[in-house]
Every structure is written in structure tokens, then in C-alpha cells.
Amino acid sequence: MSNYIITIVGRPNVGKSTLFNRIVGKRDAIVDETPGVTRDRHYAFADWAGKFFTLVDTGGYIPKAESIIEKAMREQVQIAISEANLVLFLCDANDGATPFDFEIADILRKANKKVLLVVNKVDNEKKEISAAQFNQLGLGEPFTISALVGRKIGDLLDVLTQDIPKKEKPSTDTRMKIAVIGKPNVGKSSFVNALLGTDKHIVTQIPGTTRDPIDSILKYYGEEILLIDTAGLRRKSKIKENIEFYSVLRTIRSIERCDIAMLLLDAGQGIDKQDLHIVENVVEHKRGILICVNKWDLIEKDENTAKEFEQKIKMMLRVYDFIPVIFISAKTKQRIFKTIEIAKRIFEERNKRIQTSKLNDVILKVIEHHPPSSTSGKEIKIKHIVQVKTSPPVFTFFVNHPELIQQAYIRFLENKIREKFGFEGVPLTLKFKRK
Structure with missing residues (x-):
């Protein structure tokens, strides 16, 4: 990814993900009318007129959040701001300058970052005039756009990229790509965070808190490995919200993008039909696969426990008994880097040619x-x-x-x-x- 980072921040439902998708040129972040659907930072590589940058789509910023998720979102946005070279502060023309907008403006001033104030949903002359009220936020003249219809997006990109030097386009990515997949609340984000040694992903005890897949770079003995942490997979029959439906599609796309899929199981729950459905999905896409039994530290065991557990998994897998199984704990970091060694071995096997x-x-x-x-x-x-x-x-x-x-x-x-x-x-x- 480019070293120049542009972070989009703003209240929930002002159109951050719509703008993100408009700039990146693909439907990459979940877009839904429910406030707060983009709950983790989401990174994408973008370019404009030969200038390359990393765009970050953040969760909706709620300054005085009360719920666990809202507090986690607030912390994640603060981290995203700290990483940014430029912050794009997005507001909604239909709502006017709200108290939340003023609070966010104060936070951005204290962060001492370059900020571009952008007012979204301006699709006619009347709204263009009313957008002047956002001057009172004290962040300079607002730039008006409509992300939904694409109005003035080219002009916006000219402004956003004016300080970025032109560079050669990076070569095709040859890094091993690992998708971390599994049902909700099996510890996927905790596992990725343990590998990275950072708290990049929202981690709570609420199933489904990682809705969008998030790409991270793991530097392992001088080698860069791309980690894709995906939303918890749910069977189609259990999907009740549009958000969950999109998440399943995104996870399937993450499987398509990866070389190796790491399927996490909860040691306390074992393997079930839903896990087998996920395995089938990976095998249908012909990706390498490794099963990681997480939360192994919580299981009472003797010298035969792991062997018996593995036998039960193999019996359930049947025709997929070629899949290796490893027992880990994201919490204690037990054998977490052994998973990378096995993934590297599978990667080599997948590229092997027999004379x-x-x-x-x-x-x-x-x-x-x-x-x-x-x-x-x-x-x-x-x-x-x-x-x-x-x-x-x-x-x-x-x-x-x-x-x-x-x-x-x-x-x-x-x-x-x-x-x-x-x-x-x-x-x-x-x-x-x-x-």
C-alpha cells in the first residue's frame, strides 16, 4: 500500500462508505442505511492521475459513545486519524452542522492533522448555498459533493492528492494471502491481533463484530504476508439483516482472494455442519486450508485430548481428511505462529509440480x-x-x-x-x- 494515507471520518450514516466505494471504484465496504455499519477501519489502495494512496474508511464517530461497540468504534477512528496524512471530515448537507460535527471538529483540531472538510449529499444549487453553514465548524471552506451520484468527485480527488508525488505503480502483489474465516465469536480478530501484536481489530464478546474483511500486513522473518480477517460466516437460512448478507458475500470474496484459508473453531463447541459448509466453500474455490482449534487453553485435557479431538474432526470431515488441524490459543498465543509455518507449507504444496x-x-x-x-x-x-x-x-x-x-x-x-x-x-x- 502507499505510504500516503487519507482517512475518512464523520458521524454515522453521512455517506463515508459510499464515498469510499466511489473513490476506490468497487463495492468494497458494506453500505447500508443502518448507522454504524462500517465498524472497523477498512483499507483500500487507490490512485488518481498517477498518484497512489491508501484510503481508510472508518466507523461512524460518536464522541460520547455508551455501548461497547460505539466505544470500540471511537477508539478505532482515533487510531485511524493518528495514522493519516490527511483527514477527510465528511458531513451531511441534509442534517446541517450538528453538535456531533462540532465535537468531531474539536477533536480533529487537537489531533494537529491536515483536514479537508467535505459536505456530502449536495446535489442541487439550494443545498450548495446552505452548505455555507459548515464554515462555523472552523475547518475552512467546505468542499461540496454527492458521493451517491458522483458529483464533483474528480475535483475532490484533485484536492486530496495535490500533495502526493507521482510514483510508479507498485508491482503485482505476490505475497501469500491468508483469509482468517469461521463462525462468529470463535476468536478471529483476537487471533489476527495476536499475530500482529496490535489491537487493529475491534474485539468484543458480541458475535459478528467484524463485519467487513480487514487486510493487514504480517512481517514474518523478513517476509510479508497479507492477513484477511473476515466477518463471521453464517448460513444463508440464518441471515436476517442486509448487513449479515453482505458480510457472507464479503467472506466468500475473501476466500476467492486468498491462497490459504484458516478456519477457526471454538474448542468448546467443536465442529458442526456450519463449519463443514465453510470447508466445502473453501474446497470449491480450490484454496489451501488449515483448521485452527482456538481457545484450547480453556479445555481440561490429558495426554490424549488433542488426539481424540482431532479424530472427531477428521470423522466429520471424511473426504476432507487431508486438512491439517492445529490447537491454538489466541489469548495465550499458544502455537499461533505455528499456524503461519503450516500455512507456508501448504502454500508451497499448492504451488508444487510433479514431474x-x-x-x-x-x-x-x-x-x-x-x-x-x-x-x-x-x-x-x-x-x-x-x-x-x-x-x-x-x-x-x-x-x-x-x-x-x-x-x-x-x-x-x-x-x-x-x-x-x-x-x-x-x-x-x-x-x-x-x-
Whole structure:
């Protein structure tokens, strides 16, 4: 990301996420009419006329917040402001300058940051004139826009980026990307915070407090790893709010973006059908996967507890028994960095290519001893095998009757490839072509 950081702050529901999405050019932050839906800082890389910067979308700022979430939001906004080179203070033309706006203006003055006052939802001449009332906030002449329709966004970006020097566009990101996923309240944000050694994510005991995925950089022995902390996944049948619906979509998109998915379980709850649904989602996307059993410090155990727990998980996983399992505690930091070592190993396995001659020598011998069953009086002959792709690995089997290969035999061949060549934590694709 760029070193120049622009942070958007303002009261709840003034249009911060709409403006964020308008600038970034994609629907990246959750946008909903419910005040306070953007509860954690959200980062995105953006550019304008060859100038690159990091844009931060913050939760709605409530200066004298009472609830746990509102207090956490306030702290997060204060952190985001402290990181910023420029603060974009967004107000709502429809509401006028409110007492909250005055309080935020006072806080920004004390922060000693460069501030641009922007009044949103100005889509006609009458509102343009009334926007002058925001002068009384004491932050200079307000800049008027309409984020929803895109009015004066180009002019706004000219002003926002005037102090940023032109740079070469960064090269394509080759860092390993890890998505931290799981049901609500299994400790995803606590886990990411423990890895980072910071309190970047809102952490409370209320399920679903991380609604948007947040990207963080973990520097691990000189290597940069991208961590994506996602919203808690919920089954579609249980989604009652638009916000939760968007969160599920965002988590699925996070799976699409990642190389490795770390599925966190709560040791006190074990694994259930919803967790299996998440596993299926990851496997369908052909991403590497690791199961992390969190809160292990709270479990009474003897020398066999971990082994028995792992066996129960493997029984539930069945066809997904290639997924490694590790027992951790985000709270005590027990084995949290071991998860990164395993993720790195899975990443390497996902990028591994088996030499064609070696693949055929080994697997054709297996097929010779355990050939596919004849069907409809037709003998099935597999003649050649090639690994045609890595990341994710894809194997093509050339066969005389590909349509007759049964699912059980495909599973048998996949198990043999794993037995002979590894691929722990990596979904494989086996294709059959006529020859």
C-alpha cells in the first residue's frame, strides 16, 4: 500500500462508505442505511492521475459513545486519524452542522492533522448555498459533493492528492494471502491481533463484530504476508439483516482472494455442519486450508485430548481428511505462529509440480494393481497422466472411456496421489480426457 494515507471520518450514516466505494471504484465496504455499519477501519489502495494512496474508511464517530461497540468504534477512528496524512471530515448537507460535527471538529483540531472538510449529499444549487453553514465548524471552506451520484468527485480527488508525488505503480502483489474465516465469536480478530501484536481489530464478546474483511500486513522473518480477517460466516437460512448478507458475500470474496484459508473453531463447541459448509466453500474455490482449534487453553485435557479431538474432526470431515488441524490459543498465543509455518507449507504444496515421468511411473503402477472396474462390458484403460496446473494443482488422466470413471475411483486416485506426493491441506482437481 502507499505510504500516503487519507482517512475518512464523520458521524454515522453521512455517506463515508459510499464515498469510499466511489473513490476506490468497487463495492468494497458494506453500505447500508443502518448507522454504524462500517465498524472497523477498512483499507483500500487507490490512485488518481498517477498518484497512489491508501484510503481508510472508518466507523461512524460518536464522541460520547455508551455501548461497547460505539466505544470500540471511537477508539478505532482515533487510531485511524493518528495514522493519516490527511483527514477527510465528511458531513451531511441534509442534517446541517450538528453538535456531533462540532465535537468531531474539536477533536480533529487537537489531533494537529491536515483536514479537508467535505459536505456530502449536495446535489442541487439550494443545498450548495446552505452548505455555507459548515464554515462555523472552523475547518475552512467546505468542499461540496454527492458521493451517491458522483458529483464533483474528480475535483475532490484533485484536492486530496495535490500533495502526493507521482510514483510508479507498485508491482503485482505476490505475497501469500491468508483469509482468517469461521463462525462468529470463535476468536478471529483476537487471533489476527495476536499475530500482529496490535489491537487493529475491534474485539468484543458480541458475535459478528467484524463485519467487513480487514487486510493487514504480517512481517514474518523478513517476509510479508497479507492477513484477511473476515466477518463471521453464517448460513444463508440464518441471515436476517442486509448487513449479515453482505458480510457472507464479503467472506466468500475473501476466500476467492486468498491462497490459504484458516478456519477457526471454538474448542468448546467443536465442529458442526456450519463449519463443514465453510470447508466445502473453501474446497470449491480450490484454496489451501488449515483448521485452527482456538481457545484450547480453556479445555481440561490429558495426554490424549488433542488426539481424540482431532479424530472427531477428521470423522466429520471424511473426504476432507487431508486438512491439517492445529490447537491454538489466541489469548495465550499458544502455537499461533505455528499456524503461519503450516500455512507456508501448504502454500508451497499448492504451488508444487510433479514431474510427468515420475507421476506416471508411480500412479500407473497403482492403476495396474487396482484398475477401474469395467462398466457395460467395456474395459477402461488409463494411458497417461499429466499435472497441467499448479496453484491449484490440476491433474489430467488420458483414458479411453472417461465418461465411465466412477466417483469412488476418482477418490481412490486422489488418495494415492496424496499418499505418494503429499499435497497436505490442498484441494486437488482430477480431470479425465479421451485418448
